[in-house]
Amino acid sequence: xxxxxxxxxxxxxxxxxxxxxxxxxxxxxxxxxxxxxxxxxxxxxxxxxxxxxxxxxxxxxxxxxxxxxxxxxxxxxxxxxxxxxxxxxxxxxxxxxxxxxxxxxxxxxxxxxxxxxxxxxxxxxxxxxxxxxxxxxxxxxxxxxxxxxxxxxxxxxxxxxxxxxxxxxxxxxxxxxxxxxxxxxxxxxxxxxxxxxxxxxxxxxxxxxxxxxxxxxxxxxxxxxxxxxxxxxxxxxxxxxxxxxxxxxxxxxxxxxxxxxxxxxxxxxxxxxxxxxxxxxxxxxxxxxxxxxxxxxxxxxxxxxxxxxxxxxxxxxxxxxxxxxxxxxxxxxxxxxxxxxxxxxxxxxxxxxxxxxxxxxxxxxxxxxxxxxxxxxxxxxxxxxxxxxxxxxxxxxxxxxxxxxxx
Numbered sequence: 001x002x003x004x005x006x007x008x009x010x011x012x013x014x015x016x017x018x019x020x021x022x023x024x025x026x027x028x029x030x031x032x033x034x035x036x037x038x039x040x041x042x043x044x045x046x047x048x049x050x051x052x053x054x055x056x057x058x059x060x061x062x063x064x065x066x067x068x069x070x071x072x073x074x075x076x077x078x079x080x081x082x083x084x085x086x087x088x089x090x091x092x093x094x095x096x097x098x099x100x101x102x103x104x105x106x107x108x109x110x111x112x113x114x115x116x117x118x119x120x121x122x123x124x125x126x127x128x129x130x131x132x133x134x135x136x137x138x139x140x141x142x143x144x145x146x147x148x149x150x151x152x153x154x155x156x157x158x159x160x161x162x163x164x165x166x167x168x169x170x171x172x173x174x175x176x177x178x179x180x181x182x183x184x185x186x187x188x189x190x191x192x193x194x195x196x197x198x199x200x201x202x203x204x205x206x207x208x209x210x211x212x213x214x215x216x217x218x219x220x221x222x223x224x225x226x227x228x229x230x231x232x233x234x235x236x237x238x239x240x241x242x243x244x245x246x247x248x249x250x251x252x253x254x255x256x257x258x259x260x261x262x263x264x265x266x267x268x269x270x271x272x273x274x275x276x277x278x279x280x281x282x283x284x285x286x287x288x289x290x291x292x293x294x295x296x297x298x299x300x301x302x303x304x305x306x307x308x309x310x311x312x313x314x315x316x317x318x319x320x321x322x323x324x325x326x327x328x329x330x331x332x333x334x335x336x337x338x339x340x341x342x343x344x345x346x347x348x349x350x351x352x353x354x355x356x357x358x359x360x361x362x363x364x365x366x367x368x369x370x371x372x373x374x375x376x377x378x379x380x381x382x383x384x385x386x387x388x389x390x391x392x393x394x395x396x397x398x399x400x401x402x403x404x405x406x407x
Contacts, residue, residue: 042073
C-alpha cells in the first residue's frame with residue numbers, strides 16, 4: 001500500500017470550515033487506497049497571537065516556557081482534524097511531536113531533528129488509521145523538554161517523517177499553487193513551475209522564497225523523498241521538488257529577502273585570527289551570518305561587511321562593537337534598509353554570462369550592488385531595500401522568465 005505524508009499549513013486549517021476541507025482531502029486520499037500521515041500547523045495566526053500574549057505577560061519569556069506555550073497551537077489543530085476525519089467514518093488518531101517520536105536538539109525555539117522513532121505512527125497505520133501529527137515540535141531526549149523547530153518547522157516535520165516512514169512522497173499543502181519563477185505578489189507575470197530540483201529549491205528557499213523551509217528540502221534531498229507543493233484550496237497539480245528534472249534551464253527562478261541587515265566593521269587590523277574573533281561570538285550567540293565581504297587590505301587594515309537576520313541585528317551589533325574595541329578597529333555601522341535578490345538555476349553550471357547579464361540589468365535600472373555572493377547555481381546581490389521590487393521585476397523580465405507554467 002502506498003504511503004503519503006501530507007502537511008497542512010496555518011491558512012489551510014484557519015477555521016472550522018477549512019479544517020473540515022482538510023479532513024475531506026485526507027479521507028479522499030485514504031479511500032483511494034493510500035496510508036496517510038497528516039502533519040498540521042497551528043490555526044491561522046495562532047502562533048503569532050501566542051507570541052503577542054507572551055510579550056504582554058513577560059518582558060523576557062523563558063525559552064523553555066515559550067516552547068511549551070507555542071506547541072499548544074499545533075496540539076489544538078491535530079485534535080480538531082482527527083475529530084473531523086472521524087466524522088467521515090475513518091479512524092484517526094492524533095499525536096504530539098514527542099508522541100510521534102520526533103527527537104531534537106535541546107535548543108529552544110530553533111531545535112533540529114536528530115532522529116525519528118516513529119513506532120507509534122507505524123502502529124496507527126498498521127491499525128488502518130489516519131495518523132495526525134503536530135508539526136513544528138519535538139522533544140529533547142536528554143532533558144525530556146518539549147522543543148520547537150522554528151518558523152516553517154512543520155515542513156521539516158513532514159519531510160523528516162516521510163523519510164523515516166519510507167513514504168512514496170510528501171505533499172506540502174499551502175495557500176499558493178506551487179513554486180513560482182518569482183514571488184507573484186511582486187511580479188504578477190511570474191509563472192508556476194511544474195518541477196524544480198532539490199538543489200535549486202534549496203537555493204531558492206535559502207535566498208528568501210518562503211514556500212518551503214530550507215531544512216525540509218535538505219531532508220528531501222538527503223533521503224530522496226519527492227515533495228509536491230500544492231494548494232489546499234483546489235485539486236490541481238502544484239510543483240514537484242525532486243532529484244532530477246526533465247529540463248535544466250539556465251535560470252529557474254528569482255528569490256528575494258528583505259529580512260536581513262548589513263553590519264560593517266571598519267579598519268579592522270589585517271592580521272590572522274581577527275575574523276575568527278569577530279564571528280565566533282556571533283556563532284555562540286546563535287546568530288546566523290549570511291553574506292560576508294572583506295575589502296582589500298589598505299595600510300594593514302580592512303573593512304569587513306556581513307549580513308545577519310534583521311531580528312538579531314541589535315545583538316550582532318553589540319557583539320561586533322565589543323570585538324571592534326578589543327582589536328582597536330575603526331568602528332561599526334549598521335544598515336537596516338537592505339534587501340537581497342538572487343538568481344537561481346542549474347543551467348548556470350554549464351552556461352556562462354548569467355552574472356554579467358544580471359549586473360547589467362541592475363545597472364540599467366540604476367540599482368547599485370553593495371555585496372555579491374555566488375554558488376555554482378546561484379548569484380545573490382545585496383541592494384538598497386527600496387529597490388527590491390524594481391530589481392526582481394527587471395530581472396524576471398530581462399532574464400526571460402514568464403509565459404506559461406513551465407518545468
